[in-house]
Amino acid sequence: MRILHTSDWHLGQNFFNKNRRDEHQGFLNWLLEVARSQQVDAIIVAGDIFDTSTPPSYARELYNQFVVEANKCNCQLLLLAGNHDSVSVLNESKGLLKYLRADVIASVGHDIDKQLISLFDSSGNVGALVCAIPFVRPQDVMHSQAGIKASQKQQQLGEAIASHYQSLYSKAQSKQSQILQQTGTKVPIIATGHLTALGVTQSESVRDIYIGTLEGFASDAFPPADYIALGHIHRPQIVAKKDHIRYCGSPIPLSFDELKSSKQVVLVEFTGDATQVTPLDVPSFQPMAVLKGDLAAIELQVAQYQGQEQPTWLSIEVAEQDFLSDLQQRIASMVEGHSVEVLQLRRARNNDKKSIQQIKTETLAELKPTEVFEKRLALESLSDETEQARLRRISHTFTEILNDVELQSKEGEQ
Structure with missing residues (x-):
């Protein structure tokens, strides 16, 4: 069988x-x-x-x-x-x-x-x-x-x-x-x-x-x-x-x-x-790839996709320290003429500096649990619909847990 x-x-x-x-x-x-x-x-x-x-x-x-x-x-x-x-x-x-x-x-x-x-x-x-x-x-x-x-x-x-x-x-x-x-x-x-x-x-x-x-x-x-x-x-x-x-x-x-x-x-x-x-x-029926690095590294990676009959779908994560207002235009120019389609473009997460600044100005004792939760979520890069849906599910779960903890705390006081 x-x-x-x-x-x-x-x-x-x-x-x-x-x-x-x-x-x-x-x-x-x-x-x-x-x-x-x-x-x-x-x-x-x-x-x-x-x-x-x-x-x-x-x-x-x-x-x-x-x-x-x-x-x-x-x-x-x-x-x-x-x-x-x-x-x-x-x-x-x-x-x-x-x-x-x-x-x-x-x-x-x-x-x-x-x-x-x-x-x-x-x-x-x-x-x-x-x-x-x-x-x-x-x-x-x-x-x-x-x-x-x-x-x-x-x-x-x-x-x-x-x-x-x-x-x-x-x-x-x-x-x-x-x-x-x-x-x-x-x-x-x-x-x-x-x-x-x-x-x-x-x-x-x-x-x-x-x-x-x-x-x-x-x-x-x-x-x-x-x-x-x-x-x-x-x-x-x-x-x-x-x-x-x-x-x-x-x-x-x-x-x-x-x-x-x-x-x-x-x-x-x-x-x-x-x-x-x-x-x-299972064989692949659609080429897909993830490219990461600074703009120079990504340009070298994109250069490999030439002459393919079926375009490769790309997710590109750019690791640049400085904010680039024309990032989308730069990537579009970079992939032009190559056998690729950019479906996802995002910046690499660089939250260390932001976290250090927050630690200097705030302490946990000064914040409510919901404020701590919201500030932590703010450090995440949630750029597409799937990630936004995930955020909503996480927020819903956190609210239920918080309500349950607060209820137990009130019952303990009584």
Whole structure:
């Protein structure tokens, strides 16, 4: 039994006003070719199929076309919702896609049995059982309670998600025992998830899921499945040093800082009691690069991009001590005639002098917590929409924590 684990496609992403249809089409074609060449029985997409809850029509077209082509390859699909996906959008074609051997799990819902999916091998027999858990919204697994603290909400949500995993895993074990009695074969159990496991490395394009409630899910709360296919984190990585718990990462770079790591899908093969996990590198479908240095160094780097058929998308970080009012014009002149497009231009952070001046004139005792927080954020260079969204999430989290601390302080005084 062979499966491919992929996630975080983010179909329809607008990247600095750039359409990424060709990149996604290239990846999906490549994925289908890998499924054919590796004789894959099923593909699991662990969430964030789309980039927004209202994906553009071309993104839906890519999605539907992929399901049709996968069916032609006799490859079963398991499509799970992520925090970017709309439950209603995925559900609108769920019934139709079922006829094309594609199971869509858009939400946890109330019928847990529908989240236990059988994957079939080339002979038509059950080759694996999947605890198919998508992105879990707090309201799906717990009831709202008034008067409880943020730390208690965090603990309750973690326990509720762990309980849901265990309940579904118990059902999978029961079905596994039935199959063993009928066929003499012990089929593997797979679990999925779209969340942040504690201790993973994130990238700039990842949005925090449980702001103010659950920052990370403990890896030891996962059930002892044979393989756990995770989504949401865009860098491929092993969780808690356990080779069978993995983030495959996004197939294309969704931010420039993701260029630091390769892009992968994961091939998982079950043979008897053995599980073999093989990461497969995804080829690049759009050249991208980050250039750093002063203007002279950047000019030398830009000179390397000549004669390429496909322009390279650049993020340029200029390290200049003096303020340059004509920086954009200088860079535009520098890249003219070269096979590049500058999508992001920013100045290197140089906050040491500013921090020293503040220390000389102010002390922490003179400032309120909110003022300290605001002054710290002012030292950051938040130039684009993604970074501004991150700032809003951080500010929201800080406000909740501060309110909780102040409430505890008042209760202590009473």
